[in-house]
Amino acid sequence: MLAREVLQELVQVLGAENVLTEQEDLLTYAYDATAAMKHHKPDVVVSPLSTEQVSEVVKIAGRYQIPIYPRGSGTNLSGGTIPTQGGIVLSMLNLNKIIEVDQDNLTATVQPGVIIQALNDQVTKLGLLYPPDPGTVTTATMGGSVSECSGGLRGLKYGVTKHYIMGLQLVLANGEVIRWGGKTVKNVTGYDLVALFTGAEGTLGIITEIIVKLIPAPETRKSILAVFDNLDKAGNAIASIIRNKIIPATLEIMDNATIQTVEHFVHAGLPMDAEAVLLVEVDGYKEVVEREAVLVEQILQAEGSVEVKIAKNDQERDLLWLARRSALPALAQKRPTTVLEDATVPRSKIPDMLKAIRKIAEKHRLLIATFGHAGDGNLHPTILTDQRDEDEMKRVHLAVDEIFQAAISLGGTLSGEHGIGIAKMKYLDWEFGEAGVAALRQIKEALDPNYLLNPGKIVRRD
Amino acid sequence: MSVYNSLDSITDELHKCMKCGNCMAVCPIYKETRQEVGVARGKISLVEYLLAGELDMTEGLADRFSLCTTCMACNTNCPCGVRFDKIILAARAEAVRKKGLHSVKKIAFTALKMQRLFDLGMKTGSIFQGVALKHLPHKSDRIARMRFDVGIGTEKVFPMLAKKTLRSEFPEVIRVNNPKMRVAFFTGCMINYFYTDIGKAVVEVLNENDIEVVIPRGQGCCGIPASVNGDVVSARALAKRNLRAFEKLGADALVVACSSGGTAWKHVFTELLENDPEFKALADKWAAKSYDISEFLIHKVPFKKEGLGRVQRKVTYHDPCHLNRGQGISREPREILNSIPGVEVIEMKEPGRCCGMAGSFSIVHPDLSVQISDHKTADIALTHTDTVATGCPACRLQLKSGVENAGIEEEVVHTIQILAESYRAGKKANTLKKGGITPN
Numbered sequence: 001m002l003a004r005e006v007l008q009e010l011v012q013v014l015g016a017e018n019v020l021t022e023q024e025d026l027l028t029y030a031y032d033a034t035a036a037m038k039h040h041k042p043d044v045v046v047s048p049l050s051t052e053q054v055s056e057v058v059k060i061a062g063r064y065q066i067p068i069y070p071r072g073s074g075t076n077l078s079g080g081t082i083p084t085q086g087g088i089v090l091s092m093l094n095l096n097k098i099i100e101v102d103q104d105n106l107t108a109t110v111q112p113g114v115i116i117q118a119l120n121d122q123v124t125k126l127g128l129l130y131p132p133d134p135g136t137v138t139t140a141t142m143g144g145s146v147s148e149c150s151g152g153l154r155g156l157k158y159g160v161t162k163h164y165i166m167g168l169q170l171v172l173a174n175g176e177v178i179r180w181g182g183k184t185v186k187n188v189t190g191y192d193l194v195a196l197f198t199g200a201e202g203t204l205g206i207i208t209e210i211i212v213k214l215i216p217a218p219e220t221r222k223s224i225l226a227v228f229d230n231l232d233k234a235g236n237a238i239a240s241i242i243r244n245k246i247i248p249a250t251l252e253i254m255d256n257a258t259i260q261t262v263e264h265f266v267h268a269g270l271p272m273d274a275e276a277v278l279l280v281e282v283d284g285y286k287e288v289v290e291r292e293a294v295l296v297e298q299i300l301q302a303e304g305s306v307e308v309k310i311a312k313n314d315q316e317r318d319l320l321w322l323a324r325r326s327a328l329p330a331l332a333q334k335r336p337t338t339v340l341e342d343a344t345v346p347r348s349k350i351p352d353m354l355k356a357i358r359k360i361a362e363k364h365r366l367l368i369a370t371f372g373h374a375g376d377g378n379l380h381p382t383i384l385t386d387q388r389d390e391d392e393m394k395r396v397h398l399a400v401d402e403i404f405q406a407a408i409s410l411g412g413t414l415s416g417e418h419g420i421g422i423a424k425m426k427y428l429d430w431e432f433g434e435a436g437v438a439a440l441r442q443i444k445e446a447l448d449p450n451y452l453l454n455p456g457k458i459v460r461r462d
Numbered sequence: 463m464s465v466y467n468s469l470d471s472i473t474d475e476l477h478k479c480m481k482c483g484n485c486m487a488v489c490p491i492y493k494e495t496r497q498e499v500g501v502a503r504g505k506i507s508l509v510e511y512l513l514a515g516e517l518d519m520t521e522g523l524a525d526r527f528s529l530c531t532t533c534m535a536c537n538t539n540c541p542c543g544v545r546f547d548k549i550i551l552a553a554r555a556e557a558v559r560k561k562g563l564h565s566v567k568k569i570a571f572t573a574l575k576m577q578r579l580f581d582l583g584m585k586t587g588s589i590f591q592g593v594a595l596k597h598l599p600h601k602s603d604r605i606a607r608m609r610f611d612v613g614i615g616t617e618k619v620f621p622m623l624a625k626k627t628l629r630s631e632f633p634e635v636i637r638v639n640n641p642k643m644r645v646a647f648f649t650g651c652m653i654n655y656f657y658t659d660i661g662k663a664v665v666e667v668l669n670e671n672d673i674e675v676v677i678p679r680g681q682g683c684c685g686i687p688a689s690v691n692g693d694v695v696s697a698r699a700l701a702k703r704n705l706r707a708f709e710k711l712g713a714d715a716l717v718v719a720c721s722s723g724g725t726a727w728k729h730v731f732t733e734l735l736e737n738d739p740e741f742k743a744l745a746d747k748w749a750a751k752s753y754d755i756s757e758f759l760i761h762k763v764p765f766k767k768e769g770l771g772r773v774q775r776k777v778t779y780h781d782p783c784h785l786n787r788g789q790g791i792s793r794e795p796r797e798i799l800n801s802i803p804g805v806e807v808i809e810m811k812e813p814g815r816c817c818g819m820a821g822s823f824s825i826v827h828p829d830l831s832v833q834i835s836d837h838k839t840a841d842i843a844l845t846h847t848d849t850v851a852t853g854c855p856a857c858r859l860q861l862k863s864g865v866e867n868a869g870i871e872e873e874v875v876h877t878i879q880i881l882a883e884s885y886r887a888g889k890k891a892n893t894l895k896k897g898g899i900t901p902n
Contacts, residue, residue: 024522025497027511028504033482039507047496074498075483093496113496117487138487329541336477388477 002043002087006064010046010088013056018094020045029089032074032081033136034423035339036387036396042069042083047091051169051177051208054090058206058452059175061088067455070202072113072144075136077340078421080148080201084456092143095208098122105183106214107166112143112207119212129217131158134417135328143207149199151417153250156375157283158215160417162198169209170197173448183211196443201419202454204447221249221283222293223317226305227274231255234276235351237303238374241280242347244299246292251375252279252324255354258331258369258382259323265330268323271307276354278305278374279324327371328382335367335384339396343407344416347377356406357381363402364395378416404430420458428458464733465552466694469513472552476513478542479506485536485546490816491529494833499526502536502546509553524557528827531820531834532690533783551690558692567822570687571696577682577703581627584655588623595620603862603874617832618824619863621656628654628661634679634711636665641674643763646713648704648727648752650720651683652855660855660875663882664719664755670885671759671766680707684726687821689734701731705744715762716752719878721784721854722821727752728789754785755878756794756853765798771887772804773880776847779807780838780861781814782854795853795877802884810841819860831860839864842872850874 011019020026021044030039043066048054061068067087074081083089096113101123108130110119117138119130134140134150144150146168151160167181170193181187181194197204228234238251254262254277263270270277278300282292293310300308311317332338345353354370357379361368372379381403385396404414404427414424414431429437441459444451451461463471485502486492492501499505508526511517530550537545563571573580595606604622628649645668653661668675685700704726708716718724731745759765777799786792792814799807818824818834842850842865850861850872858874865872 020497022522023517024508024520024526025499027517028498028507031481031507033480035480073483073486075486091496096496136483139483329543332480332542333478338480386477 002066003064006060006066007044009060010044010057013053013060014046014048018047018049029071029074029083029091032076032079034077034079034082034421035337036393037079037082037422040082040084040086042089043086045089045091047094049094051171054171054206054208055175055177057088057090058171058173061452062173062175062450065450065452067452068206069454070143070147070206072141072147073115073136073139075140076144076148076419076421077342078148078201078415078419078423080419080421080454080457082422084422090206092141099209101126101128101214102183103128107183107211108214109209109211110142111209112141112146114142116140116142116145123214124217127217128214130164130212130214132161132164142210142212146198146207146210147200147202148419149417151373151376151378153252153373155373155378156251157247157249162195164213165194165198165210166213167211168194168197168207170205171208172205173450173453177208181211199419201421201457203444203458204453206453218249218283220286220289221281222289223311223320224280224293224296224300225309225320226278226280226300227271227307228276228278228304229274229306230304231275231351231354233304234278235348237278237300237305238350239348240299240303241296244295246282246295246299248280248292248296248375249283250279250281250373252372253277253350253374253379254279254324254327254371255358255369257367258327258371261334261369262323262326262330265333266322266326268319268326270323274306277323279320324371331369331382331384335386337385337387339383339385339400341381341383341400341403342378342416342418343381343403343412343414344376344378345407345410345412347375349410349412350374350377350379352410353379353406353412356410357403360399360402360406364399366392366395366399368399376416377412401427422457425458425460464736465548466555466689466697466734467737469509469552469556472509472549473513475545475549476506476510478544479503480542481507482541484539484541488535488539490531490533490535490818490834490837491830494830500529502544502549505530505553506544506546506549509549512553519557519560521561524554524561527553527557528823531783531816531818531823533816533820534787535783535814535816538787551692554690554692555694556692558694563691563693567691567693571691571693575682575696575699580683584623584627588625591623595622597622598866605862605866617867618828619866621859621862623655624658626658628658629677629679629681631658631662632665632677634677636669636675636677638669638672638674640672642672643714644674644676644712645758646676646678646708646711646716648681648684648708648716648718648723649677650718650723650855652859653720657855657858657876660719660879663876663879664717666882667755667759667765667878667885668717670769671763673763676711676713678707678711680710682707684720684723685734686722686726686730689730691822694734697730698734701726701734701745702741705731705741705748708748709744714751715758716748717755717758718752719755719853719876720856721754721782721788722856724752724754725784725788754789754791754794754853756798757789757791759881760794760797765881767801769888769892770802770884771889771891773802773884773887774804775849775880776806776808777849777851777880778810778842778845778847779813779877780810780817780842780850780852780857782852782857783814783816785853786814791853795851798877798881799851802880805880808845808847810845812841815841817857817860817864819856821856824860835860835864839868839870843868843870848872849880851877851880853877
């Protein structure tokens with residue numbers, strides 16, 4: 001429980017309507033989208049309307065040593081917004097203005113509560129695009145996706161969130177407000193704090209304004225679907241497309257378990273016995289797209305695809321994508337609990353990773369379906385389980401451990417796009433070693449010595 | 463087990479939710495408040511805490527459960543297929559079992575049960591409504607605003623009570639020559655007391671299609687206002703009364719022109735009466751032959767195309783939540799509109815977005831209801847049409863209030879009224895032709 005004077009000070013700064021204290025409200029901020037996580041009720045939820053108010057809240061928290069948990073829409077998959085130590089949940093959703101779209105400098109300046117899709121709706125009208133497109137694009141906030149450095153389907157050609165963040169306004173742990181970066185393409189003034197704070201999961205400071213890079217929207221696009229009866233052939237096809245100097249906007253893969261579930265769910269016409277399906281999309285100028293689509297088709301056939309389909313129009317394109325878009329929903333409906341991982345490997349190792357996952361599933365008698373962004377090596381092994389089954393959940397945790405081991409041993413990483421949060425904190429030393437974790441901790445302590453900003457995430461206090 | 467009897471009925475539904483938050487993308491309430499408790503995921507969590515014993519059923523909790531228009535947009539957008547409408551109804555019923563019904567609602571639902579008293583009240587109301595309501599001059603709608611604030615503001619535009627109720631304007635059986643079918647018409651309260659023009663259009667169109675119409679006198683409120691607020695006892699009594707009334711007169715089919723009424727006859731009666739073998743059987747029987755009027759005219763008895771006259775209207779269609787997502791009817795009204803000569807249909811941006819009326823929701827949360835309505839009004843304004851058609855009298859009320867307050871010249875009518883208008887125009891043209899005058 002917070003002392004009365006703390007609540008009074010918060011109300012003074014924010015107004016009573018922006019301070020929630022009743023437990024029926026507080027309990028709805030005790031969780032996020034992460035499966036099988038313990039929930040924690042915050043002591044208060046505040047919704048600031050300006051950077052100054054954020055700064056005041058941070059100062060109050062500092063005076064009374066109360067943890068602050070910044071939160072956007074709470075759609076992350078790492079437990080990143082769960083207020084594990086109670087305290088203040090700082091909801092950024094009322095800071096939801098698109099401040100400016102600058103067509104000359106190809107930038108947009110937004111507040112952190114803007115929904116990603118809202119930004120894209122705005123810039124699409126001008127023929128521009130903000131490329132990062134996580135699965136939560138219609139719900140997640142810009143602040144949340146910068147803090148988590150979200151990826152998405154277009155990573156292969158367009159990169160991920162960190163490649164589009166040019167400048168930030170930040171409230172530091174002492175309540176000071178700083179600006180870093182800006183609208184210039186080039187900027188080497190000082191340490192690159194914009195890069196540091198992108199993906200910091202709110203543990204180093206609070207983002208209150210974001211300048212993003214925009215690109216001209218591609219003129220057109222074309223989708224190609226290829227069916228494989230053998231995983232290695234699918235893997236070779238992925239490598240071969242890249243070797244032939246074609247960089248598709250998206251290059252997705254679904255394994256047999258996913259295909260079977262999806263086919264039952266949407267009847268998209270996928271062969272049930274296929275070992276893998278690749279879904280490729282090329283985009284750009286019309287002439288280039290026409291040429292690349294034919295090349296991709298030839299490569300896929302040469303690599304032994306048993307069936308290749310090119311979408312002739314938008315309707316056919318939607319049909320091809322229906323299967324991929326339905327992957328998670330279809331899997332999620334199969335069992336009550338869906339544990340979605342994002343272990344990532346170099347793209348050449350995709351077949352090895354898929355085989356390793358299949359072995360782990362067999363060993364622990366679990367249903368694991370894998371789909372994901374083959375082009376950038378980011379796979380989503382999805383464990384379908386039931387949180388109420390204690391024995392099975394034990395096996396799930398063992399399997400998750402082994403999936404991470406496999407990814408790291410193949411030269412990959414624990415997390416491609418979901419972040420560390422609470423969920424993967426204990427694995428960090430597998431990837432960095434003790435010294436690496438210590439370096440993280442030193443950075444944390446330099447910027448937030450009292451562990452007030454999203455404490456209990458990424459680095460544990462010793 | 464039905465959602466009206468026990469909270470346990472929805473445990474499977476709760477387990478399906480993976481807390482992804484996709485409901486946030488479509489929830490009309492959340493879009494206004496941006497507070498987690500407004501969206502399905504928030505209330506699902508609250509029900510889970512309640513079941514786990516971590517939270518008691520408090521008045522505060524019941525208040526949170528009132529934050530839902532039951533528009534079902536979250537159902538459609540849910541990757542896991544969670545039926546949130548079931549969850550919220552079960553939660554509200556549980557709240558009433560534990561905490562009792564809000565006193566105002568209690569009085570209202572009791573009145574609905576006592577049909578004669580309610581009728582008398584409404585009749586008295588139609589004479590004295592001028593005391594509280596200030597009539598607004600309007601060419602096609604009898605509308606008014608509150609003269610003083612009773613807690614819902616004075617901005618809302620209401621329809622005036624009809625001088626005569628619809629059911630008193632017609633005999634119980636309206637005969638036609640050589641009927642091809644006998645159809646029972648469930649009017650619902652809004653059409654009976656306020657929007658009698660919709661009811662008359664239904665009768666007119668059915669008669670035009672050689673269908674005998676029966677309007678059982680004994681019918682009453684559909685009970686949806688009670689069941690969505692958790693007053694299961696009242697809802698059950700009303701369901702039985704209606705089943706008895708319709709069974710007495712019998713018919714080949716039943717039509718409604720109101721999305722709540724349709725939901726009641728097709729789904730809710732049988733769920734409410736699941737433990738009553740006799741009435742359950744009756745409810746099932748009538749559910750199987752219940753149709754929304756647009757559904758009936760497209761699928762059951764395809765309406766006559768000859769005789770349709772020209773109606774010069776630019777129309778945009780608003781999908782009522784309980785007709786569109788609730789009953790899967792969205793193509794049918796558009797098909798009717800598109801077949802009327804002279805009608806140009808122009809779609810608004812999000813025709814399926816909730817208008818924010820949601821029955822008593824608009825009374826309990828008047829400000830929120832208006833905020834939601836403002837989006838709809840803005841979308842309507844962008845279509846530059848002269849008419850909004852819809853399939854639900856409650857939506858009509860809300861839409862009319864919205865466009866009126868925004869100062870937009872727009873008539874709001876039920877689809878069936880435009881069809882009736884077309885038949886009338888057809889007859890007029892025909893008479894003129896017979897008289898040797900060519901219509902221009």
